[in-house]
Amino acid sequence: MIVRILLGLIASSLVVLPTACHRIDPSPAHADPTSLLETDRSFCQRSLAAGMKVAFVEYADTGVIKMDDGQLASRGIDSLRTRWAAPRPDGPSPLYWEPQHAEVSSSGDMGYTFGYWRYPAQTEDGRDTIYYGNYVSIWKRQSDNTWKYVLDTRTNTPRPEDWH
Structure with missing residues (x-):
C-alpha cells in the first residue's frame, strides 16, 4: 500500500514539476x-x-464601441458611421491627442493607449476656447498585423500641467 502511494506521488510530481518549472516570458517581442x-499617433x-x-471610422474595428461625455455609446461600425455622419455641433475644429503610455498583452493581440486630448472651439458667445481631457483606447491587432481600436472613450478635464 505504501509503495502504491509513493509511486502515485512520484508519478504526480513528474507531471506537475515540468509545468511548475516552465518559465513564461513576461515580455515577448510581439508585446x-x-x-x-x-x-x-498616426x-x-x-x-x-x-x-x-x-x-x-478608418481606425475602428467592426465591433467598435465609442463613448464620449454626454452621449450614449455607439456600438458597431455602422452605428459609428451614423454618428459621424451627423453634423458636429461645434464645427470642424481639429481634435489633437497624444498618447502618454501604451501596453500590449503578452499574446500581442490586444493593447491599450491613454493620453491627453485638446479641442479648440468657440463658446456660445463666440469666444475662442480650448477643451482638454484624457482618453483611453483599447486596440485589437488585425489579421494583417495592423491595429484597430475596439473601444475609445474620452473625458473632459482641466488642462494637464505637463501638456504643451
Whole structure:
C-alpha cells in the first residue's frame, strides 16, 4: 500500500514539476508597444489631415464601441458611421491627442493607449476656447498585423500641467 502511494506521488510530481518549472516570458517581442504608439499617433495625424469623421471610422474595428461625455455609446461600425455622419455641433475644429503610455498583452493581440486630448472651439458667445481631457483606447491587432481600436472613450478635464 505504501509503495502504491509513493509511486502515485512520484508519478504526480513528474507531471506537475515540468509545468511548475516552465518559465513564461513576461515580455515577448510581439508585446512591444512601439507599433501601437505609432498607430495611435498616426490616427491623430490622419484625423488632423482628413478630419475626425474619416479617421475615427478608418481606425475602428467592426465591433467598435465609442463613448464620449454626454452621449450614449455607439456600438458597431455602422452605428459609428451614423454618428459621424451627423453634423458636429461645434464645427470642424481639429481634435489633437497624444498618447502618454501604451501596453500590449503578452499574446500581442490586444493593447491599450491613454493620453491627453485638446479641442479648440468657440463658446456660445463666440469666444475662442480650448477643451482638454484624457482618453483611453483599447486596440485589437488585425489579421494583417495592423491595429484597430475596439473601444475609445474620452473625458473632459482641466488642462494637464505637463501638456504643451
